[in-house]
Amino acid sequence: MEGNGFGFATRCVYGNKERPAADITGAISFPIYQSATFEHPEVGRSTGFDYSRLQNPTRAQVEKVVAALEGGIDALAFSSGMAAITALMEIFKPGDHIIADADLYGGSIRLFRNVCAKNGITFSHVNCSKENLEAFVKENTKAIFIETPTNPMMNVTDIRKAAEVAKRHDLLLIVDNTFLSPYFQKPLELGADIVVHSGTKFLGGHNDTLAGFIVTKSQEISDKMRFLIKTVGSGLAPFDSWLILRGIKTLPLRMEKAQANAMAIANWLLQRPEVKKVYYPGLPGTQAHEVCKAQATGFGSMLTFEVESKDLALHVLKNTKLIPFAESLGGVETLLTYPVTQTHADVPEEVRLVNGITERVLRLSAGIEDEKDLIGDLEQAFNGFAR
Ligand SMILES: *Cc1c(COP(=O)(O)O)cnc(C)c1O
Numbered sequence: 001m002e003g004n005g006f007g008f009a010t011r012c013v014y015g016n017k018e019r020p021a022a023d024i025t026g027a028i029s030f031p032i033y034q035s036a037t038f039e040h041p042e043v044g045r046s047t048g049f050d051y052s053r054l055q056n057p058t059r060a061q062v063e064k065v066v067a068a069l070e071g072g073i074d075a076l077a078f079s080s081g082m083a084a085i086t087a088l089m090e091i092f093k094p095g096d097h098i099i100a101d102a103d104l105y106g107g108s109i110r111l112f113r114n115v116c117a118k119n120g121i122t123f124s125h126v127n128c129s130k131e132n133l134e135a136f137v138k139e140n141t142k143a144i145f146i147e148t149p150t151n152p153m154m155n156v157t158d159i160r161k162a163a164e165v166a167k168r169h170d171l172l173l174i175v176d177n178t179f180l181s182p183y184f185q186k187p188l189e190l191g192a193d194i195v196v197h198s199g200t201k202f203l204g205g206h207n208d209t210l211a212g213f214i215v216t217k218s219q220e221i222s223d224k225m226r227f228l229i230k231t232v233g234s235g236l237a238p239f240d241s242w243l244i245l246r247g248i249k250t251l252p253l254r255m256e257k258a259q260a261n262a263m264a265i266a267n268w269l270l271q272r273p274e275v276k277k278v279y280y281p282g283l284p285g286t287q288a289h290e291v292c293k294a295q296a297t298g299f300g301s302m303l304t305f306e307v308e309s310k311d312l313a314l315h316v317l318k319n320t321k322l323i324p325f326a327e328s329l330g331g332v333e334t335l336l337t338y339p340v341t342q343t344h345a346d347v348p349e350e351v352r353l354v355n356g357i358t359e360r361v362l363r364l365s366a367g368i369e370d371e372k373d374l375i376g377d378l379e380q381a382f383n384g385f386a387r
Contacts (some may be wrong), residue, residue, distance in 0.1 A: 008069065008183065009252045014236075015065040032242045033057040034086070051162065054230040058238040062245045063166035063213075066203070069182040069248070070195050072215035074222035076229050077244070078172035081198025082107050084212030086115070087228045088174070088196065091221070094120025096142045101128045101157065103150040103355045105176070105198070106344035125351070129287070133165045141169065147176040147187075149288065152304045152339045152363040154279040156288040159295050163191025172221075178202070178330070183255040184298035188217050199236075201330025205247040205254050208331075209240045223351050254332065254368055258301035261334070261374060262366035268375050269305050272382060276360070277306040301366040302329060304339075310359040313338065315385045317362070322377040329365030334374055337363040 006014070038049040059077050067075035078084035085108055092098070100112060102125040112123050124136045128146045128359055144166055148157040159175060164274055166173035174194045175187035181202040187195050197203060199211030216222050229235050236244070259282070266280040281292040282299035292299055307313050317325045319339055326335045327342045337343060339357050347357070366374070 001303075006068075007301040010380050011065065011068045012248050012251050015061065015068045024145055030061050030242065032238050034238050053233050053235060056235070056238050056241070058241040058245070059236050062236070062241040062297075063250075065245060065248055066182075066197070066199075066213050067215055070177070070215040071182075071188050072195065072217050074225075075213050075215040076222075076225050077199070077214035077241060078214070078229070079234050079236055079240070080210040081105075081196070081200060081212035082111065083200075085176075085196055085235035086111060087225065087232055087234060088194065088214055089119075089121065090114050090228050090232070091224050092116075092121050092142055095140055096120075096138045096368070097122045097124070097138050098131060098143045098145055099124050099126055099136045099141060099171075100145040100164065101147055101150055101155075102351065103153045103155055104145075104147050105151045105178075106339070106347050108145075108147075108176070109344075109351075111344045112214065122148055123249055127155065128157040128162065129291070133162060134168075137165070137169045137171070141171055143172040143174055144174070145174045145386075147179065149179050149281055149292070149300065149302065151179065151302075152337075152343065152361070154281055154288060154302065154304055154338045156281055156291040158291050159185075159187050159190040159192060166193070167191070167242055174386060179302050180296055180298065180300045181251060181255060181330075183251050184300055190295055194221060198330075199244050200328065202255065203248055204244050204252065204331075205251065206243075206331055207328060207333055207335075211236050211240055211244045211310070230367060255301070258366045259298055259366040261368070261371050262299075262301040262303055262364075264371045265364065265366060265374060265378070266303050268378070269303075274308045274312055274338065274382065274385075276308055279304040302363070303366070304361060304363045306356075306358065306360050307362065308360070310387075312382075312385050313360050313362055315379045316357060316378070319381040319384055320377050321380070322373060323364075329363075332368045334367035334369060335365045337365070339363055 063075045100123050146157050173192045174195045175192040178198045195215040197213040269275045271279045280303035282289040321333045
């Protein structure tokens with residue numbers, strides 16, 4: 001569904017329609033319909049809204065906007081990214097097999113290993129940025145699940161190539177597009193079937209609410225997901241839907257500023273002798289950079305770096321004065337995360353080490369503050385460490 005010729009920034013504000021079908025008051029900000037249920041005009045007739053577990057006008061509006069941004073025919077808003085992925089996994093059945101990236105958000109790996117496995121779904125965890133996916137397809141394979149760039153190691157998978165393998169074997173290609181957001185990357189246009197989001201991150205953008213999205217370009221998958229959201233009851237609440245709607249209005253501005261900050265920080269880190277490696281696709285000379293350039297219009301604002309010792313990593317986490325040490329990403333505040341004890345603590349150690357997530361690795365989500373303040377803060381934290 002194209003946005004009536006509207007550009008991306010206009011769609012962030014309105015979705016596809018010229019103006020949202022709001023109430024009769026002319027409110028510019030879409031109303032929060034804080035209602036659990038809706039009156040029926042008569043038996044057999046509905047306003048289109050019956051009960052908020054099934055659908056709610058504020059949720060419908062944020063779904064419309066997200067579908068418009070990703071180029072899908074439908075989007076569904078869930079109470080968190082994990083609620084979205086959990087509901088999505090219900091379209092598979094016992095005996096099904098999924099090829100999943102080896103380096104994924106820790107919560108997705110926990111879900112696959114502990115919940116989906118119990119339901120009889122098996123997974124092959126593969127470095128999708130490196131391996132030929134064709135070699136992992138089995139008779140019962142039903143889907144490929146990737147993040148690109150991955151959390152936290154910033155590996156970049158060629159979405160078009162993965163889509164070719166998926167087409168050839170009749171698999172669904174599912175892309176978690178949280179890290180770049182549709183502002184920089186539109187997986188459905190590159191051949192993916194389903195896009196997943198933690199709306200908590202860039203879409204919301206203010207570290208103030210959780211949300212998740214499933215976006216599809218297939219009516220069949222949309223119908224299945226609509227059935228699931230009404231049945232499992234994990235749809236996004238009206239107020240949280242409104243917060244995401246408000247966040248999305250400034251998505252393009254935030255993405256640009258955060259990316260500029262990430263680029264400056266990545267270049268600063270490269271000059272520090274105590275920094276051993278910087279994983280940021282915006283830095284030229286890597287496969288991640290080349291692939292990202294070919295399929296996205298930007299490199300985002302997430303970066304991971306390895307310092308020379310665990311002590312230095314812990315020192316930096318303890319001694320930044322401006323940048324909080326906290327999980328999450330994609331908000332206006334720059335955050336530093338320690339994947340080994342936070343986001344990826346439940347990933348088995350042997351898997352973590354193969355992926356490169358050591359005790360010397362830090363993840364940084366650049367926010368929209370002044371670049372000099374961020375670099376100044378990192379500089380004083382690094383300089384205070386006796387090497
Ligand atoms: C945070 C995150 C999730 C999970 O989303 P929640 O909103 O925290 O439930 C999934 N995928 C990625 C890439 C994430 O960063």
